[in-house]
Amino acid sequence: MILKKDIGKLKIHFIGIGGIGISGLAKYLKAQGAKISGSDIAHSNATKYLSSIGIPISIPHTPAAITDQDLIIHSAIIKPDNIEIQEGKKKEILILSRKEALEFILCNKRVFSICGAHGKSTTSAMLSAIFPHFGAIIGADTKEYGSNVREIQSQSIIFEADESDKSFLNSNPYYAVITNAEPEHMESYGHNLENFYGAYREFLHMASRRCINIEDPFLGTFEQESCRLSPSKDISNISFYLKDDEPYTRFSLKDLGEFEVWGFGGHTAINASLAILTAMSELSIEEIRENLLHFKGIKKRFDIIQKGDLTIIDDYAHHPTEVKATLESVKIYAQAKQNHKIIAIWQPHKYSRLLDNLEGFQQCFTQGYDELIILPVWRAGEAEMVLDMEKLFGHYRPIFAQRIRKNGNTLELIHQDRVIQTIQNGIAIGLGAGDITYQLRGEK
Missing domain, CATH: 3.40.50.720 (NAD(P)-binding Rossmann-like Domain)
Incomplete structure (x- = not known):
């Protein structure tokens, strides 16, 4: 056969x-x-x-x-x-x-399989930086080697697994790493939480080794032997700094000493900690500490695409938890750059996600920016729906625009085919998984 x-x-x-x-x-x-x-x-x-x-x-x-x-x-x-x-x-x-091919492709590999609702791409890229001698398939381009794949022959592979379609169950995990298990993509699980958590439980049981964030409500109930991270107890002395105008987080992990990693925010320290603890079964702590510095971020995750009077950051955040974490990070970045004005530009991704998490979205923009701009919902193939966005989000007093346009080093807000505002300075942070990434780059 x-x-x-x-x-x-x-x-x-x-x-x-x-x-x-x-x-x-x-x-x-x-x-x-x-x-x-x-x-x-x-x-x-x-x-x-x-x-x-x-x-x-x-x-x-x-x-x-x-x-x-x-x-x-x-x-x-x-x-x-x-x-x-x-x-x-x-x-x-x-x-x-x-989805079907994954099981065949990975069946004879030693797979470090990373999944979770948030942070799996970043954690996968961090692990790939720590293990430069492993192959890798990640869901976003890592800036370390300019690709979503480390194209080398190796029995071991860093693999970003996808829970959205249950394909993570086909990833043949040797080492299962879960950043969190917040319910999402519930249509794949018949909108049944028991089915959803059952799939995560099956994924964990398939693996020989595991590393999990036990402050996640579900993962905290998992009792089988695993490497367990309790962020509030195990991570300390978090600080942030700029190096060559790039964001870095410094933190201490358990009794392992101090680490530095590209990126800002408590979630950055959590992702890095999961990667570090996972790697300890393979490398010395000093090798891990040094190799982690090779991580330079990934495309569309706090992706600084322009610096100067107007700094433009592109971020894939498309869930309330992610939006809140990104806004916390950009606030830290603005303070490090001496309190520049923050303009948040949000393109909701899919009507179904917006409605499934409506309360979360209505609450996640409470802080972390000076001005909020809301673009039309990116349909992602869904049938168009009529939503009164002004009524749903009017309490934030946002500016509604049809699109943004890159013009030189500025961003223009377009509504009804005319420029209604030009953004010339400050920090503009784009939030969304739709075509906002191309609008910010002037590619659309």
Whole structure:
């Protein structure tokens, strides 16, 4: 059977190869020796990079891309009537979704699998910095090596697992790391908390080793042997400073001494502590302390994309807990830069998330900024809904705009096709998982 063959000897075709999850698998498997090809509907930075390393890419999808491959892997958005899927079926090639393929790809690997509602990308990137000799597949580009994949051959891999579609259960965890288990993506669990926590419990039991944040209400009830972090008790002496205008957090962890890590905020210290405690089974504490300094942040997580009179920060925060933590971090950053004005620009992500967490969103903007700008909800494929945002969030006295536009070193607020305000100085922090990241960068 094809799944029993050495993965490094397979010919694998990826449909939807431009997506970050699929492109990550393609880059990783190429590094393991597999012969990779792919297709997508249009070129992107990901497809251009893949082409540059010798992967043939077909744009758009075409049956001609399906030749003698051993395996086809497709992204979640690819439908059964896709012409390449149909051609693969005709040729009796094994076809797997990304979720299905993970189990096959990771089954013989020593996987450090990191999941959680918040902080998993950052914690994964920190672990990758600590373990430069391990492969890595992360859900965002780490600035350390400019990619979401560390493309090396290794039996061990740092893997950011996804609980949103239950695919973390296919990640074959040797070491399970959970930052928190706050309920999200409940549609995948039938909106049933018992099913949700049951999946996390199954994930933990699958692993040989575990590291968890026991101040999470659910994780605090988990009694099986594990590395346990109690942030309020184990982390102390937190301080923040700028080095070359970049944010750093300094803290002490248990009796292990002092550590420094890129980023601001208590959540940064928590993420780093989980990474440190996980790594202690593999490296000396001095190696961990030194390697952690290689972490330089990840794209779209407190991503400082412009400095000067107007500092622009792009952050992926799209849940009330994340928004609150990011605003706390930007407040610390502003104080370090001598109290610059903070302009928060929020693009709500998905109607379902906004409504599921409405009370949290109505309460998470209580502090950490001087001015709030609210953009239209980023639908992310959902049907449009009519919401009275002025009524829901009017207590914050925000400015409502249709979009923002980068103009030189300034940001312009556009409403009804006219500029209603120009932001020339201070710190602008973009919050959201939609196209706000491209608006902030002047790419849209």
